[in-house]
Amino acid sequence: MDQDVFAWILKDRYKSTRTTALRNHGDDYEDDEVVLQTDGTSSRDEHFVDSTRLRSLLSLPGSTWTLLRFNIFIAAIICVNVIVIGLEIDLGDFTANIEDRLGWYAVENVFLLIFTFEMVARMRHHGRYYFRDPWNTLDCIIVTLGIIETWFLAPIGNASNFRMLTSLRVIRLLRLGRLVHLLRSFKELWLIIMGLVDSLKTLGWVCLLLLLVLYVCGIFTTIQIGQDTGTYGEYRISSGGWDHKEYFGTVLKSMYTLFQIVTLENWADGIVRHVVSNEPLMVIFFVLFIMLTSFGLMNLVIGVIVENTLATARTNEDRIRRQQERERSRVLAHLKDIFEMADQ
Structure with a gap:
């Protein structure tokens, strides 16, 4: 209101x-x-x-509608800025001197002025509470680095031709970090991202388990296939060049081949059929391996991400509800004080 x-x-x-x-x-x-x-x-x-x-x-705080329009304007500017960065990389030289990219440099200064104004405006609006939000801190760091690169390092590097200073212009890519700030404006997309971030710890253990499975199975296939020159030596000629050493010659090669099977990328015609044609019983190994990894561990990864996304959504709803209750209690308390003073 x-x-x-x-x-x-x-x-x-x-x-x-x-x-x-x-x-x-x-x-x-x-x-x-x-x-x-x-x-x-x-x-x-x-x-x-x-x-x-x-x-x-x-x-x-200030008018909600005014703040909403301001956020929409900044979001549009961020989108345009990201598009301009891509166009400059394709059409211009992203690391050239100022004279060679004067037009792009002018556009870059316009965006930097807008983002600097946004940072100052938000600092004035939030006051000492500005840096309590880590995303505001990230925006401040990105804008500060942009100011240092655009208004200080670029002119110095252009005048002195220091290659070190020229290489520092890669700092400009940090402007893409504002996309994170933009993604927060889309609730559903942000919940997916936060669910993925919260899943990293569990995903790390799943990846470790997958690595152990690949290592153990890699040792087995290296011995069973890679070192069986008697069986696969002649098959290389009859098959038209399928080399068992290329796929299972070492443990690392076997692990890489098995990971290709996990992703189901050309696993049947490119790998398994050649092995099974020489060793029919190996079909049992590959079926069990695919069921354990592709149908088991990979689906476990999806389940972990979905569960954490739902948990993040519930946590976010509870946080919003608590904030609304605190704001409502604060406003009602102030109104009560005002009414009591007015009745005196």
């Missing part, structure tokens, strides 16, 4: 209270309205309370 609406409600509430008092006490109340002072006393004035005093008393 906007602050002016609060002012209208409070003014109407005070007028109704004052009308009741006049009706009950007659001349004890005069027609002049009363203004609440900061010390809790009252004095006479023509207005009940102005919107500036009310904003200070309620400690409410």
Whole structure:
């Protein structure tokens, strides 16, 4: 609710209270309205309370609609900036001197000015609470590095031709980090990302288990296939060049081949059929291996990500609910104090 609406409600509430008092006490109340002072006393004035005093008393943020439009504008600028970075890489020289990329440098300065203005505006809006949000800290670091690179390192590197300073222009790629800030504007997408991040610990253990399975099976296939020159030596000629040493010659090669089977990329015609045509019983090994890894561990990874995404969504909903309850309690407490002072 906007602050002016609060002012209208409070003014109407005070007028109704004052009308009741006049009706009950007659001349004890005069027609002049009363203004609440900061010390809790009252004095006479023509207005009940102005919107500036009310904003200070309620400690409410700026207009929600204005803030929303500002965020939409910054999100659009971030999208345009990312597109411009891609166009400059394709059409220009991303690491050239200023003279060779003067137009791109001018556009870069425009974006940097806008993002600097955004950072300053948010600092003024949030005050000392600005850096309590880690994403605000990330934005500040990106903007600061952009200022250092664009307004200091680029001119110095251009004048002195230091190759070291020229290589530092890769800092410009850090502007892509603002995409993270943009992704937070899309709730569903952000929940997926946070679910993936929260799954990293569990995914690490799953990957370790997969690595152990690949290592053990790699040793087995190296002995069974890679070192069986008697069986596969002649098959290389008859098959038209399928080399068992290329796929299972060492443990590392066997692990890489087995990982290809896990991803089901050309696993049947490219690998398994050649092995099974010489050793039919190996079909049992490959079936069990695919069931354990592709159908087991890989689906376990998907399940972990989905579970953490749902947990993140529940946590986010609880956090929003608690914030709304705290804000509602704070506003109601302020309104209660104002009504009590108005009734005095």
